[in-house]
Amino acid sequence: MLHKSAVLDHDALKVLPVYPLPVVYDYVLEVFYPGDIYLLETVYQLPPTNVRVTRTTGTGSSQGAAMTSSSVKKVDISSGDAAAISAQILAKQQTLLGKLKSLRGQLDSIETVLRKEKSTAPPVAAPSDKGGNSVAASEASKKFTQCLELAAGNNDTVKSLIIGESENVLSRLKYLHRKVDELEQSARAAAKSAPKVAKKTSSTRAKQEELVVSADAKYPPLSLIAAANFLAEHGSVLATSYVHSSARQVPDKLRRLLGEDVSTTDSRSGADFIVSLIWKDVGIDTTLMVEPTRQNPILAEANIARYVFRILNANYDSVENLVQFTANDKWLNLAARSLVYGNAKERQSAVRQLNAHLGQQAFLTGPDVSLVDAVVVSALFNAKEYAGLGGNVKKWAHACSQTDLFAGMKEFLV
Amino acid sequence: MKRLKSGEKFSKMADKEQVPPVDGVDGAKLSKGALKKAEKAAKKAEIIAEKKAQVGDTAPADPADGEDVSQGHYGEQPLIQSKEKVDRNLIKVKELSKENGKLVDQLVWIRGRLFTSRAKGKQCFFVIRQQQYTVQALLAVSGSVSKQMVKFAAAISKESIVDVQGYVRAVEAKIEGCSQQDVELHVEQLFVVSASEPRLPLLLEDASRADSGVNQDTRLDNRILDLRTTTNQAIFRLEAGVCKLFRDSLDKQGFVEIHTPKIISAASEGGANVFTVSYFKNSAYLAQSPQFYKQMAIASDFNKVYTIGSVFRAEDSNTHRHLTEFIGLDLEMAFNYHYHEVTDQIGQLFVEIFKGLRDHYADEIATVNKQYPAEPFKFLEPALRLEYREGVRMLHEAGIEMGDEEDLSTPNEKLLGKLVRAKYDTDFFILDKYPLAVRPFYTMPDPNNAKYSNSYDMFMRGEEILSGAQRIHDSALLVERSKHHGINLSTIQSYIDAFKYGCYPHGGGGIGLERVVMLYLGLDNIRKTSMFPRDPKRITP
Numbered sequence: 001m002l003h004k005s006a007v008l009d010h011d012a013l014k015v016l017p018v019y020p021l022p023v024v025y026d027y028v029l030e031v032f033y034p035g036d037i038y039l040l041e042t043v044y045q046l047p048p049t050n051v052r053v054t055r056t057t058g059t060g061s062s063q064g065a066a067m068t069s070s071s072v073k074k075v076d077i078s079s080g081d082a083a084a085i086s087a088q089i090l091a092k093q094q095t096l097l098g099k100l101k102s103l104r105g106q107l108d109s110i111e112t113v114l115r116k117e118k119s120t121a122p123p124v125a126a127p128s129d130k131g132g133n134s135v136a137a138s139e140a141s142k143k144f145t146q147c148l149e150l151a152a153g154n155n156d157t158v159k160s161l162i163i164g165e166s167e168n169v170l171s172r173l174k175y176l177h178r179k180v181d182e183l184e185q186s187a188r189a190a191a192k193s194a195p196k197v198a199k200k201t202s203s204t205r206a207k208q209e210e211l212v213v214s215a216d217a218k219y220p221p222l223s224l225i226a227a228a229n230f231l232a233e234h235g236s237v238l239a240t241s242y243v244h245s246s247a248r249q250v251p252d253k254l255r256r257l258l259g260e261d262v263s264t265t266d267s268r269s270g271a272d273f274i275v276s277l278i279w280k281d282v283g284i285d286t287t288l289m290v291e292p293t294r295q296n297p298i299l300a301e302a303n304i305a306r307y308v309f310r311i312l313n314a315n316y317d318s319v320e321n322l323v324q325f326t327a328n329d330k331w332l333n334l335a336a337r338s339l340v341y342g343n344a345k346e347r348q349s350a351v352r353q354l355n356a357h358l359g360q361q362a363f364l365t366g367p368d369v370s371l372v373d374a375v376v377v378s379a380l381f382n383a384k385e386y387a388g389l390g391g392n393v394k395k396w397a398h399a400c401s402q403t404d405l406f407a408g409m410k411e412f413l414v
Numbered sequence: 415m416k417r418l419k420s421g422e423k424f425s426k427m428a429d430k431e432q433v434p435p436v437d438g439v440d441g442a443k444l445s446k447g448a449l450k451k452a453e454k455a456a457k458k459a460e461i462i463a464e465k466k467a468q469v470g471d472t473a474p475a476d477p478a479d480g481e482d483v484s485q486g487h488y489g490e491q492p493l494i495q496s497k498e499k500v501d502r503n504l505i506k507v508k509e510l511s512k513e514n515g516k517l518v519d520q521l522v523w524i525r526g527r528l529f530t531s532r533a534k535g536k537q538c539f540f541v542i543r544q545q546q547y548t549v550q551a552l553l554a555v556s557g558s559v560s561k562q563m564v565k566f567a568a569a570i571s572k573e574s575i576v577d578v579q580g581y582v583r584a585v586e587a588k589i590e591g592c593s594q595q596d597v598e599l600h601v602e603q604l605f606v607v608s609a610s611e612p613r614l615p616l617l618l619e620d621a622s623r624a625d626s627g628v629n630q631d632t633r634l635d636n637r638i639l640d641l642r643t644t645t646n647q648a649i650f651r652l653e654a655g656v657c658k659l660f661r662d663s664l665d666k667q668g669f670v671e672i673h674t675p676k677i678i679s680a681a682s683e684g685g686a687n688v689f690t691v692s693y694f695k696n697s698a699y700l701a702q703s704p705q706f707y708k709q710m711a712i713a714s715d716f717n718k719v720y721t722i723g724s725v726f727r728a729e730d731s732n733t734h735r736h737l738t739e740f741i742g743l744d745l746e747m748a749f750n751y752h753y754h755e756v757t758d759q760i761g762q763l764f765v766e767i768f769k770g771l772r773d774h775y776a777d778e779i780a781t782v783n784k785q786y787p788a789e790p791f792k793f794l795e796p797a798l799r800l801e802y803r804e805g806v807r808m809l810h811e812a813g814i815e816m817g818d819e820e821d822l823s824t825p826n827e828k829l830l831g832k833l834v835r836a837k838y839d840t841d842f843f844i845l846d847k848y849p850l851a852v853r854p855f856y857t858m859p860d861p862n863n864a865k866y867s868n869s870y871d872m873f874m875r876g877e878e879i880l881s882g883a884q885r886i887h888d889s890a891l892l893v894e895r896s897k898h899h900g901i902n903l904s905t906i907q908s909y910i911d912a913f914k915y916g917c918y919p920h921g922g923g924g925i926g927l928e929r930v931v932m933l934y935l936g937l938d939n940i941r942k943t944s945m946f947p948r949d950p951k952r953i954t955p
Contacts, residue, residue, distance in 0.1 A: 212838055214839070240796075242794035242795060242796065242798065242838075243794065243795045244793075244839065244840075245768065245769075245772060245791070245792050245793045245794070245795070246790075268799075268801050269801055269803060269804075276838070278794060278838065278839065280839070289836075289837055289838075291811070291837075292833065292836035292837045293811065293812050293833070293836070294811075
């Protein structure tokens with residue numbers, strides 16, 4: 001009597017070795033997915049595998065034979081709601097990748113346990129519990145050994161069969177491992193390519209954001225370049241500069257401040273973010289206008305940066321993000337109040353504050369450069385302090401100019 | 415000094431004095447006494463008529479005025495019939511200024527119109543006007559100026575053309591009512607070159623005032639007088655400037671000016687709004703637009719063309735912005751791969767026109783703003799280009815309900831203009847990618863989206879000034895589209911044939927000169943910018 005090999009009693013993973021092998025499939029792997037992961041298959045082309053993946057519903061009836069997949073929800077991408085669907089897809093990808101990671105962890109533990117047990121007789125397919133804890137696994141395997149011994153007595157044939165069986169299982173697990181890896185990779189690749197597909201017809205974001213900034217040629221808003229680069233990480237950006245009819249003497253260099261170098265697309269309807277800079281004689285008040293029927297104009301580059309943070313992260317002001325938000329605020333306030341709008345004494349003290357802070361930290365709000373650094377650099381430039389910097393501030397400014405976020409700003413910082 | 419004959423010129427006046435008929439009303443012969451009376455009355459009438467006719471004459475001389483020391487220095491000149499060449503330098507009023515050191519305290523001759531005059535006993539102030547410029551002149555009784563001369567000056571009717579000789583004197587207090595505010599002319603000699611009728615149907619002072627009660631119809635009926643105001647002088651010089659800038663800008667880009675026929679055989683595009691003219695034994699139509707001929711010029715390898723000519727639209731719309739005949743500035747160009755090359759070219763053209771007006775016609779704009787105040791015209795460089803869908807979305811957000819493929823109604827256009835102005839601070843913008851259903855049959859559909867077309871409109875102060883598109887340059891597609899619009903192919907056969915022999919992809923657009931000037935200056939009626947406007951109710955002057 002061949003004891004049917006272990007049905008690994010795991011609510012996420014069941015390996016059912018099928019003897020004899022059906023014609024097409026090597027394994028039937030029953031995997032638990034949350035119900036709405038169905039979207040995944042209709043969007044991406046999975047590489048053809050020999051793994052027939054069946055899905056169970058949320059409640060997961062995992063008994064018995066492999067179930068045929070329930071009808072896969074075909075989502076009509078051409079319906080106007082591509083943006084919402086894409087957002088959903090992105091979210092689901094994240095969960096899927098997480099699950100795949102944990103899956104692999106479990107497989108790893110199974111494998112290690114199997115190998116361990118293989119070397120020491122009697123070998124056993126080690127069940128792993130949720131955490132993939134090898135200690136617990138070995139305990140369970142001990143139990144199994146005991147069961148086996150009871151069943152098989154000291155029958156060597158049985159033992160050898162069991163050994164062979166477990167080797168089989170091991171090799172299958174290896175195969176599975178490989179397949180999961182491939183799945184993970186293809187999912188990642190698909191994640192990278194999917195947004196591009198959606199962008200061709202319309203933007204992935206629900207609403208296109210357009211920022212219209214009016215600035216004076218005497219106080220160029222250099223942080224806008226960094227803002228455009230920052231936005232480009234979250235969607236496609238169209239950036240243009242205009243000169244207003246009332247503005248006189250805008251140097252040719254500034255006319256190109258925001259242009260093709262910063263844009264990632266050249267179509268208004270295909271862009272997620274449109275940044276339009278209008279050179280006008282507004283003096284020191286750099287103004288942002290978004291929706292004139294509902295909003296007032298927003299003054300100062302620091303506030304434009306705050307606006308950008310908020311449109312990219314709806315939770316920017318929330319309690320979870322409090323630390324980041326307050327850190328940003330400190331330096332944005334410094335930029336606006338002390339540097340741009342402040343008098344000479346305030347500017348000096350601001351520079352001293354920066355110097356002190358940057359002695360301890362590479363960039364203003366953490367180890368990475370951020371839009372806040374760009375705003376402060378621009379404020380220093382407009383306050384005519386940029387040229388005469390020294391010490392930590394100088395080093396920091398130099399480090400900033402080497403980053404990707406500051407790409408394109410260098411020629412204007414003279 | 416010649417007396418003017420009380421002839422045809424003043425026949426109106428003579429008619430007013432009713433000469434009683436020699437024969438009685440009932441046909442009976444009058445008695446001798448009555449005849450004599452009639453004679454006396456007739457003589458009296460003649461004398462009165464003569465007196466009235468004598469504009470320039472000082473007779474009957476009042477002996478109480480004393481001897482006339484200025485005899486020969488004033489009066490009415492004989493009609494200039496090119497009898498002799500007079501070597502006299504007439505200075506332009508524009509140049510009379512304190513700054514112009516050469517002229518101060520000099521004796522100069524000027525010729526202009528008598529704008530206003532004010533006599534006070536021994537003095538007479540009058541203003542001489544020359545196109546947009548006015549200067550004050552003073553005639554005071556002195557050793558060389560007699561009382562008779564002052565009387566004569568006061569009696570000259572307004573709008574007469576006069577030759578004045580006088581000393582240019584600088585004044586300390588600015589003369590507010592004149593364009594030349596820092597000088598005054600102290601008159602030595604004064605002659606009338608061409609007299610005007612004393613009773614003017616239109617007072618120019620009224621016509622030049624901001625809140626004048628002068629009816630537009632009165633103005634248009636007496637256009638000759640109305641056009642003399644400084645404001646109108648400025649408006650039409652600006653209009654000439656727009657034409658000049660249009661030509662200059664396009665010539666620089668290698669465009670060729672062409673002239674298209676206005677008498678055409680087939681009513682294009684439906685034929686609802688065309689004028690019919692009798693053409694020998696048949697009838698012909700007046701061209702509604704030079705569209706077809708521009709395209710034929712492209713098919714004839716002229717590549718980039720523009721044409722400036724009259725456009726005739728038989729629309730019975732009596733609005734503030736429609737005329738039946740106006741000047742169309744049309745352009746058409748072949749492009750390489752994308753019709754945005756055309757759109758960018760037209761946008762650049764407009765920006766250059768606006769910049770030219772802003773920089774070189776600032777005086778004219780200021781003059782117009784004195785009578786018709788308006789906000790200065792704002793624009794962006796490069797021209798702002800939005801998509802139709804964006805415009806519709808902006809309207810939706812402002813609370814307007816309209817379909818995505820509906821055409822913009824006039825109030826919606828105005829609102830969109832206001833929204834764009836609030837957001838981008840510009841009065842001029844381009845709206846790209848209109849829905850296909852609302853465009854003419856020769857508009858190229860958008861290959862990426864069947865519901866839209868490669869067409870665009872341009873707006874100034876919320877009103878449409880240009881409609882343009884990429885045209886279909888393929889006969890087969892043209893036939894298909896015209897069938898779709900239900901157009902009888904036989905009427906447009908020659909048009910379709912134009913593309914049979916290969917044609918470059920091309921696009922263009924046309925603007926109305928009067929409308930552009932009206933919107934640039936912020937005027938309220940297009941008749942103000944058309945010299946002799948034509949509308950359903952007016953075909954004269």
